[in-house]
Amino acid sequence: xxxxxxxxxxxxxxxxxxxxxxxxxxxxxxxxxxxxxxxxxxxxxxxxxxxxxxxxxxxxxxxxxxxxxxxxxxxxxxxxxxxxxxxxxxxxxxxxxxxxxxxxxxxxxxxxxxxxxxxxxxxxxxxxxxxxxxxxxxxxxxxxxxxxxxxxxxxxxxxxxxxxxxxxxxxxxxxxxxxxxxxxxxxxxxxxxxxxxxxxxxxxxxxxxxxxxxxxxxxxxxxxxxxxxxxxxxxxxxxxxxxxxxxxxxxxxxxxxxxxxxxxxxxxxxxxxxxxxxxxxxxxxxxxxxxxxxxxxxxxxxxxxxxxxxxxxxxxxxxxxxxxxxxxxxxxxxxxx
Amino acid sequence: xxxxxxxxxxxxxxxxxxxxxxxxxxxxxxxxxxxxxxxxxxxxxxxxxxxxxxxxxxxxxxxxxxxxxxxxxxxxxxxxxxxxxxxxxxxxxxxxxxxxxxxxxxxxxxxxxxxxxxxxxxxxxxxxxxxxxxxxxxxxxxxxxxxxxxxxxxxxxxxxxxxxxxxxxxxxxxxxxxxxxxxxxxxxxxxxxxxxxxxxxxxxxxxxxxxxxxxxxxxxxxxxxxxxxxxxxxxxxxxxxxxxxxxxxxxxxxxxxxxxxxxxxxxxxxxxxxxxxxxxxxxxxxxxxxxxxxxxxxxxxxxxxxxxxxxxxxxxxxxxxxxxxxxxxxxxxxxxx
DNA sequence: CGACCTGGTGTTATCGCTAACATCACCGGC
DNA sequence: GCCGGTGATGTTAGCGATAACACCAGGTCG
Numbered sequence: 001x002x003x004x005x006x007x008x009x010x011x012x013x014x015x016x017x018x019x020x021x022x023x024x025x026x027x028x029x030x031x032x033x034x035x036x037x038x039x040x041x042x043x044x045x046x047x048x049x050x051x052x053x054x055x056x057x058x059x060x061x062x063x064x065x066x067x068x069x070x071x072x073x074x075x076x077x078x079x080x081x082x083x084x085x086x087x088x089x090x091x092x093x094x095x096x097x098x099x100x101x102x103x104x105x106x107x108x109x110x111x112x113x114x115x116x117x118x119x120x121x122x123x124x125x126x127x128x129x130x131x132x133x134x135x136x137x138x139x140x141x142x143x144x145x146x147x148x149x150x151x152x153x154x155x156x157x158x159x160x161x162x163x164x165x166x167x168x169x170x171x172x173x174x175x176x177x178x179x180x181x182x183x184x185x186x187x188x189x190x191x192x193x194x195x196x197x198x199x200x201x202x203x204x205x206x207x208x209x210x211x212x213x214x215x216x217x218x219x220x221x222x223x224x225x226x227x228x229x230x231x232x233x234x235x236x237x238x239x240x241x242x243x244x245x246x247x248x249x250x251x252x253x254x255x256x257x258x259x260x261x262x263x264x265x266x267x268x269x270x271x272x273x274x275x276x277x278x279x280x281x282x283x284x285x286x287x288x289x290x291x292x293x294x295x296x297x298x299x300x301x302x303x304x305x306x307x308x309x310x311x312x313x314x315x316x317x318x319x320x321x322x323x324x325x326x327x328x329x330x331x332x333x334x335x336x337x
Numbered sequence: 338x339x340x341x342x343x344x345x346x347x348x349x350x351x352x353x354x355x356x357x358x359x360x361x362x363x364x365x366x367x368x369x370x371x372x373x374x375x376x377x378x379x380x381x382x383x384x385x386x387x388x389x390x391x392x393x394x395x396x397x398x399x400x401x402x403x404x405x406x407x408x409x410x411x412x413x414x415x416x417x418x419x420x421x422x423x424x425x426x427x428x429x430x431x432x433x434x435x436x437x438x439x440x441x442x443x444x445x446x447x448x449x450x451x452x453x454x455x456x457x458x459x460x461x462x463x464x465x466x467x468x469x470x471x472x473x474x475x476x477x478x479x480x481x482x483x484x485x486x487x488x489x490x491x492x493x494x495x496x497x498x499x500x501x502x503x504x505x506x507x508x509x510x511x512x513x514x515x516x517x518x519x520x521x522x523x524x525x526x527x528x529x530x531x532x533x534x535x536x537x538x539x540x541x542x543x544x545x546x547x548x549x550x551x552x553x554x555x556x557x558x559x560x561x562x563x564x565x566x567x568x569x570x571x572x573x574x575x576x577x578x579x580x581x582x583x584x585x586x587x588x589x590x591x592x593x594x595x596x597x598x599x600x601x602x603x604x605x606x607x608x609x610x611x612x613x614x615x616x617x618x619x620x621x622x623x624x625x626x627x628x629x630x631x632x633x634x635x636x637x638x639x640x641x642x643x644x645x646x647x648x649x650x651x652x653x654x655x656x657x658x659x660x661x662x663x664x665x666x667x668x669x670x671x672x673x674x
Numbered sequence: 675c676g677a678c679c680t681g682g683t684g685t686t687a688t689c690g691c692t693a694a695c696a697t698c699a700c701c702g703g704c
Numbered sequence: 705g706c707c708g709g710t711g712a713t714g715t716t717a718g719c720g721a722t723a724a725c726a727c728c729a730g731g732t733c734g
Contacts, residue, residue: 010691022692055457056394056397059719060692063719067436085413097438100437101429102426120392225617225620257594347720356684357685362721371682395722397688
């Protein structure tokens, strides 16, 4: 039986088209100085042979790959998962393959190891989804010279960074509640070491300060519905609580449930706003008013920033922020009189 | 300013160690015929220069890459997301990089395009997460000869496939309810075109048949909590319903909530079992008895099957199944008398 | 004691591509 | 009508690894 012959190479295309392999290369790379007729002949030959350029050979001679490495945590949290998914799509559309290095915990060693694996692969650039402080710390170890963009990372660090404008979203959510007539707004917060959570606290506080509203204590939680439920049980018992801004939709779901169990109707007695706009948010009872981050936009900005670094070596505007959008549904109403 | 000189190559290591580059290659690839002393000298040189082999060069000469392509849907559903995450980890541990090609919808064209992108990259093999029938259909277009493993795909197709044993998990869940004393078990199902959902229906029915229990009509839903809630509202009104097996935990959550709103206590009045064991399941009220698929095991099997194909060209046992585990919590009790 | 193996090493060719330079026909301008 | 420019193409030289073969010392064996 005959062994399957090797994949067609550039010379095979060249032979079929009656040109040199270099001309084939020129056609492939859209060089200007190729006669139209020749270009067509070459393209026909490429199609006929189902020729695909060998990326390894190209990478070898150019010293560049079309690969982007992403370091992400091994979690299924909505925010990071959406971000990753959006980034893969954006990079794919730009002709880059995305290699994902998963990490169990966001600590220094794991992240350093994941970055090393990517460097071994000679990725063109690396994106790190670093939503909490331990992850951000780990980036100090990454040697300079590797194009690197942090997503969801520490806004106080000078590394190139793209984030959702958490503070702005939180500000708008809070202001929306105040505008509805609430005297003040309580806040159920995510984990303190997450930048997302910190930014949302900051925006919430700013909105209260702007109208000289009293600032109640932050109710600390993690990102889970369970912890939102616990926080909600507490808040439901306090009659002065008429408006709650939750750091994400799952927390809000927990609060919604606690309120409902205590007989406090949403939005009639208590208004609730979330953050993330998870797919189910519109099906909560009542449909949840929330803040929608534009993950696709974050992904695009990230890719742009990274490719800028890849080509220029340096970046002029290292930090970019994407404004989220308030999505009004049915969980906000004026306070009861 | 001096331009950063190029990365060290094998010859640089060779020069430093006083050997030929071929000897360096032998050390790197663990060839037997290298003197121990030489091996150590070479290793020291590698370390000193922080040398990393150029994968492009290796791929060029060997014709193989260390890349695995994965095609997955652009969704954040718990099952597929966990699977992807687990696979990335497993492949990473085995020294393979994983390139993810996201697809917006699981239709023929999108999947074919994603597969083509991976073939362009000359991945060693491709994994397709194809949880519903349209995705499985699309695989008919994939040319033979590319190592390919389907995860969560159509069990009736002859392609190499790894799945959770949905039927077994559903069987056990249902049997657990029957063993607790329930006369029959109702089922809230996922979308009919998903294999996961179909397998769970099948297992549920088998368990009922095995004990000659009456088989109530399937309550059809999608995967969302919202649809589970709607199904639950209906079931809660029917006093003869004492046990419900839900096709996933989110559905179960919706059912739980509907039951609670109607004053039917879980597990005292109605028992509920879910599927997936999402992280929050232990924090539902009551903590949910559910079926836990072993995503890590699925990932390992998948990788194994793929690498077998890569090396052998053919596979002997093309279909593998991973048994899930029943996790007993507090949502199951004997029926009320 | 010379032929032969064998473990350790070096030399050379090669993978498929792009960059750089070479070639050549043809053009316009003085 | 010769010169230099320019557009279209071909030729050659690597990129950095592995594979195949060559080589050489030292031991084994007939």
